[in-house]
Amino acid sequence: MASEKKGPVTFLKSVGQEMKRVTWPTQKELTRYTLVVLATLAFMVAFFYVVDLGISELVQLLL
Template identity: 40%
Template sequence: MKFFKGVREEMKQVTWPGKRQLRKDTLIVIETTILFGVMFFIMDTAIQTLFSLILR
């Protein structure tokens, strides 16, 4: 029971982001995910092409 009281007190101190900040952070995560996806696709395609040229 003491644990839950501590959790409750800590949750009262949490400051949650506003709508604007939440939207901004969400867009940053989506943009970063897309960027990494494109980068991995380009690197994978380049490595695959390189290996196919070497193994020919």
């Protein structure tokens, strides 16, 4: 198999076959995943805001 020369057409056919095997998420799953990502992002933003605020206050106390 390593000695075979495969061109771009063969590659693209293989890609097409693999894409047919992909299990795509349903609308409900996609919505749920999106909400999880947005909630995680909101939590991380709030967490780092509080940490930054705390560090800023600590630095102000030391100056």
